[in-house]
Amino acid sequence: MHQSAADPPPRVLHLAQPVDGGVARVVLDLTRAQLAAGVQVTAACPGGALAAGLRELGADVRDWRAGRSPGPALPGEVRRLAHLIAEVRPALVHAHSAKAGLAARLAVRGRVPTVFQPHAWSFEAVGGLTAAVALRWERWGARWADRVVCVSEAERTTGLRAGVHAAYAVIPNGIDTLRFAPAHPPAPRSADGTGPLVVCVGRLCRQKGQDVLLRAWQDVVGVLPRARLVLVGDGPDRATLEQRAHPSVEFAGAVDDVVPWYRAADLVVLPSRWEGMALAPLEALGCGRPVVLTDVDGARESLPAALAARCLVPPEDPVALAGTVVGLLSDPRSLAELGDRGRRHVLATHDVRLTAERVAALYRELLGRTPAAHTETAQPVPSERRESIHS
Template identity: 70%
Template sequence: MHRSATDPGRRVLHLAQPVGGGVARVVLDLTKAQLTAGLRVTVACPPDGELAGAARELGADVRGWRADRSPGAGLGDEVRRLGRLLDAVRPELVHAHSAKAGLAGRLAVRGRVPTLFQPHAWSFEAVGGVTAALALRWERWGARWAHRVVCVSEAERATGVRAGIRARYAVVPNGIDTGHFAPGAPGAPGRSGPGAPLVVCVGRLCRQKGQDVLLRAWPEVLRRVPGARLALVGDGPDGAALRRLAPASVEFAGAVADVRPWYRAADLVVLPSRWEGMALAPLEAMACGRPVLVTDVDGARESLPPGHGEHCLVPPGRPGVLAGAVAALLLDPELRASLGDRGRRHVQSTHDARRSAQAVAELYRELLGERPLMSFERRESIHS
């Protein structure tokens, strides 16, 4: 008997490591939508971090899978543990998120059931030297065991193609919950008082997110906008080093349970990343009606409304250029208000999580034997 991809008998396994930040939010948004649609959803991930508990609260079957964030000597044991988990869960489709889960998942499954791999930014961009070469070699080789490689932006897909990763690609832009992230009363965390503009940077404190570049730019911002304040929201491995760079006008807020008050309090949200697939923080900030300034990395142009690049996009790793763009926006409240309003409407129409979940559902239907929608057929590119 032919069964729908949303038949209650269909079981989907989401495999994730890391278990926080944007990866966790994407997995949780998909889990919520898929449970609502009637799928049986299992989430396999390390038991620490935000993902396991939140997925369990949604009603997903959560299985602990102990795995380090980066490949290492324990990879063989991680793959074997995952193999036993697969035998117990018996999913009809595996959706592996990020480099580590993608590595272990494809080694364990080896194409025996439909497998989606979603890099959430390519692993070889995060490292250098021999490690980058090994990561790229693996991605080229491991692509044979992914029925689809799901990129969150056309730019991320293009990066994979240029790198020689021959795969069947599909592009599903990131989405966020536009009901949850919405304009509201600022609450003003960290603000020193009326007239003191607040710049907010939300993200893991690590090299990828580029907070060090923003801190090097900050003295010039202060020279042009005296009294401006900067808040770094998040934690991570570079926290101590960043604190040593930061002047007194910078606040380290740490990880917060609800980031919305920070977005709503911000005069400007900045994400100076060195690489991304498509960052969630700018989408969340725009959904809250705030103007954003981002670096021109994968997914950034695609996440902005048409015409925003002139004011809201700077090259990565350039503190002087970043400082000039931050100061110019802080000194132009009318422009910030216009950018915030247009950004909110853009995210509502283009980056709602429900649209992303529907696009992923179309992929699932295709891989489970049903005819895909024509609109999604046009998105997919096959490189062989």
Template identity: 70%
Template sequence: MHQSATDPRPRVLHLTQPVDGGVARVVTDLVRAQVAEGLDVTVACPDGPLTANLRTLGADVRRWEATRSPGPALVGEVRRLTRVIEQVRPDLVHAHSAKAGLAGRIAVRGRIPTVFQPHAWSFEAVGGVTAALALGWERRGARWSARTVCVSEAERRTGLRAGIAGRWRVIPNGIDTGRFRPAAADTVRARLVPEADPAAPLVVCVGRLCRQKGQDVLLRAWDAVLRRVPEARLVLVGDGPERDALRERAPRSVLFAGAVADAVPWYQAADLVVLPSRWEGMALAPLEAMACGRPVLMTDVDGARESLPPELAPRCLAPTENPAALADAVAALLLDPPLRESLGLQGRRHVLTTHDVRRTSEAVAGLYRDLLDAEPAARVAPTEYREPIHS
């Protein structure tokens, strides 16, 4: 691996915006592993709770003010990021999600090996002219990515179908299986929702309250669930731009828990964890729920099938944007406790063997070694080169 003349440790610079949700958890897990491995790790991101967590882990955190969406502020964001890069002088840059991928690749322009990890494609999040612009940028920006890391084969195929070229590596998401573990649901639930009937089925949805995560679809399905399981309760864990709109349409049986520092107890308390997303790369919430021994129900978006053991897919997947089908699937699982228990046990075994965060961190470390050991001309993919590389 390449070594600096003044410091034998490879210098890695992570760029991230957003600084919450699944992206922040992935960055945190990678930083923890890389600092432990002895890398010199810096993270450039906006201020927030993430920065304090990363400093606690031993990372150097540089303030990079950036909005979540592209716009007129981009020029200043790229300029500020260029100054950070000049100060840090990294051996490798790892840009997370669309905004950091946009600003980072413009600032670096292939002069330093750059890993881009979309965490779900930006052009899926928008429509019309904005989607066309996002897709056009992803196609052009690929020439400045030494590798594009997708968290699922489905995410990679979505990029290929969209005409994005480059050198690909598929590294599935992983979670901390020591932190996410089973507990007695009744005990945990009594602490979290003391006013609820302990025998009433509890459905939990963990995620940012935004269009991507599809909580509005789940709320549209909920009345039909209640007609079949009148005592059921639903908890939405998280916060976001859709909070007020969701509250307006939610019945009394829906609890808004807000943003929480630790979602583990909510998974442990659930009879069923539902994620009705409109798009994903590979969502973390279902993996976390399965690690806690809880059954999951997901919409059939990118990464969903790859999150599950093949035999669970028929029971654990529902079509997107279909409240009636989602309601049928939720109610059927709530009415079948033995099936839920079986799905939870199978899901935990699968996560332990396939989605442990240590496997993910080791795969990323191997990718870094490949890039830093390569000849300079081999570090950046040619524009039309498409090589699927799987971990």
């Protein structure tokens, strides 16, 4: 599809479920950049804060009623989506996360250029029979994605090792480095004299590993009794986590603006069990705060070498996590140096404007195909060709 000077700009349909957390932030950031570039953007999602944010940006927002997990309602969700796509007539569909990726590929089946962005693989989030079914679907459904966009090389490698042979593009996550920036003047560390502050930002759920952090925290306060931990976010595991928490742990809940929490922290920790590339560490680094992460997909790629050497721990290892947190909190000079290096790294490699440019280049590539070429690539592509495409 080649656009002449008289042609209207292409219409992109973003499809999202869930409507909160990192997925929502990625959709909002891409929509903002695409609207500024003159792209016509329609977004379909099940309401929530994402829909409200998209309307504020000026996007055309459609209600797509869909639950977060697959189940008996899936056929109806796919039918509703197919009708919506017929009304919108997008030039390209960009589906975000497992549920939207499932429904979009079933509804479109290669008839419209389709981008699927897992934001971490569905089969990592579950176990047993459910994981086997999710993996089988991802292997089968890859034929209906013109590109599978991974946010890290590690996420792509996880897909390949699992047998998901697809036309991959690797486009690292980015953040708004103007919003996520250090305070001016810099906020003094532990200014109220109550001890070092550790902050964890993320949905309170098994993926993010706050239960591991709470187990580690018992050892941290054993060495640093004045240390404080704040969990920022909400989710299904909140009640259970509150029951296990040490008195020095505060639950801040969901907040409209996480920047003040990053800036107040001496250290930001995200002990995830799995990721593609988490946004919270990039946001913390953008604010000049050092981080401690579990060495899951995307973590090593999101850090400069100095932080990767000192700030990565194995997943589900509270002893290693506690040791690293105590070591860093006991060395304020290193904290400041690592935070400064992290900020420079994010500016150079994880600015959301760079991410948006890479996505735009991918769209141009897909929309530049002739109809015949697109029809051909809607069929399975030999794995040696499909696995070699990167952005």
